[in-house]
Amino acid sequence: MDKPRPTSPDPIGELYAGHHHWLVTWLRRRLQCPHQASDFAQDTFYRVLTAGHYDPPREPRAFLATIARRILIDNGRRLRLEQAYREELERSIEHSDQAFSPEQILQAIELLERIDRALSRMKARVRETFILRHLEGWPQDDIARHHGISVRTVQADLVEAMLACDAAMGMS
Template sequence: MGRKPQDQTSRETLAREAGPVRRWLTGYFRRRVRDDDEVEDLVQDVFTRIVARDSEESVGHLGGYVLRTAASVLADRARRRAVRRSDLHVVLDTDRMGDDELDPERVLSGREDLHAVTAALLSLPERTRTVFVLRRLEGQRHADIARHLGISISAVEKHMVRAMRHLSAEMEKRDGA
């Protein structure tokens, strides 16, 4: 089945009120979104949803409908960000990280470092390694790790200290060799 066309009155109303609505939406999203680059995308998403709505009924109160749609777009954005954990993403600083081509020697050195860290991690006792991985790689809190493993928070802290000391000593041995 195809999409039902909107009635002409509804389209004319949308066209006539698009300018003020766009300005209002821009302000609405700027107050709620930190990234100005996203504001225009969100405004466009609202208009796309309004135009694509599958209904022959005209909108009774356009302002209320736009507000509900904008809130829905914002909620969808929040869900996407939560799923993608985009709040944890870090912008690549090319000044610090460099944007040079990868030097084969640097790649080899990086691989050797990775193998050394992996070997050092694998040489830890299993519980200490598990605590370290849950904390440093998974980002879990000490209390959550303690609850998950059935140990005290103090024990989690002691395992972390043991792991850090061991890894530091292993890396110092490697760098000194």
């Protein structure tokens, strides 16, 4: 008869101790940068810590890799958003007699960071719906098919996301 496996008083600590090195190596192969790999590994464990109730997964490496992939995707989206902002800023400077002041640029960056934090706190589907609509330009019916939900649900998700962004910008 199998003995029940004893539960650890710190299952996340065991996850970290048993798989942190593996995760950093896994990320290093994808990023080609040991510093970024370490940062993303820490972000991965931070997400595990802040996610709420934690049940040790059967496949901890697959679990960690999934979270890390999502963080890499979110980071890529954030970098594309920043790049689009910089390009738009450069275009507007070219068409303007007056360049933006450093204070205006700082305010815009801080605003983007607040929106990024608001996006990171949203439910995954709401966040992805917002990104697909407003950054990727997808029509609502394509988003609905992608998620397997109704257009009305897509609209509700977009409203929820916009309210969160408005709150992040201090508009409500």
